[in-house]
Amino acid sequence: MLTIFFATYGVVFAAEIVGDKLLYTTGVLAARYSPAPIMIGMTLAFIIKMGVAVAVGEAISRLPPLFVAGLTVGTFIGVAVAVWRKDDRRATQKQVSAPAAVMVSFAAIFFSEWGDMGQITAAAMSAKYHVPLPVWGGAVFAMVTKGLLAASVGAGARGWIQEHVPPRIVRYAGVSALAVLGILSAIETLIKGR
Numbered sequence: 001m002l003t004i005f006f007a008t009y010g011v012v013f014a015a016e017i018v019g020d021k022l023l024y025t026t027g028v029l030a031a032r033y034s035p036a037p038i039m040i041g042m043t044l045a046f047i048i049k050m051g052v053a054v055a056v057g058e059a060i061s062r063l064p065p066l067f068v069a070g071l072t073v074g075t076f077i078g079v080a081v082a083v084w085r086k087d088d089r090r091a092t093q094k095q096v097s098a099p100a101a102v103m104v105s106f107a108a109i110f111f112s113e114w115g116d117m118g119q120i121t122a123a124a125m126s127a128k129y130h131v132p133l134p135v136w137g138g139a140v141f142a143m144v145t146k147g148l149l150a151a152s153v154g155a156g157a158r159g160w161i162q163e164h165v166p167p168r169i170v171r172y173a174g175v176s177a178l179a180v181l182g183i184l185s186a187i188e189t190l191i192k193g194r
Contacts (some may be wrong), residue, residue: 001133003133004132005135005138006132006134006138008122008134008137008138009140009142012138012144013145014159015117016117016142019160022147024177024181026038026147027151028181029104030152033101034096034098034169035152036098037098037101037102038102038105039144039147039148041103041106042143042147043147044141045106046143046144048110049114049143050080050119052119053118053119053122054132054139063115064066069185070186071112073182075184076178076181076185077178077182078111080179080182090167107188109147114153120144123140
């Protein structure tokens, strides 16, 4: 069972690390919020998403592409609106409540990229080995590792940004990045669905 846990960890991590938008989403979140609430929100989202992947197996890869694209775009737009609504007085991470950062991080991860390579890989591992708990654990651990790496980079950038970039510019850049990621996600989902 431990072998399956580590095999799942390696395979899901490798599937997710190359060209995945979560790295950029997490970087944007980490530039805005402190890392701990981001990791809590992301971990909760990963726990549920990988649980669904393991439970429903390959069916998750058959979600209608238009549904997945719509859900992803809606999520990115929702997070962009949340970032936009912050006024300049609340732009620093010290003034943003931890529960709000957890909720935004959870939503950004949970409602986007369903049926992505990590979930499909976890579903395939579950279908192959028929031991859901180690597959789920390995998949969640791989996703948390990836999120921690991205949040660390974003947190390092946050300090520099707070010292050198006006909050209004950070807000415009964050909203723009989320909009672009949402559009790219939808295009990728629709292209893969054909």
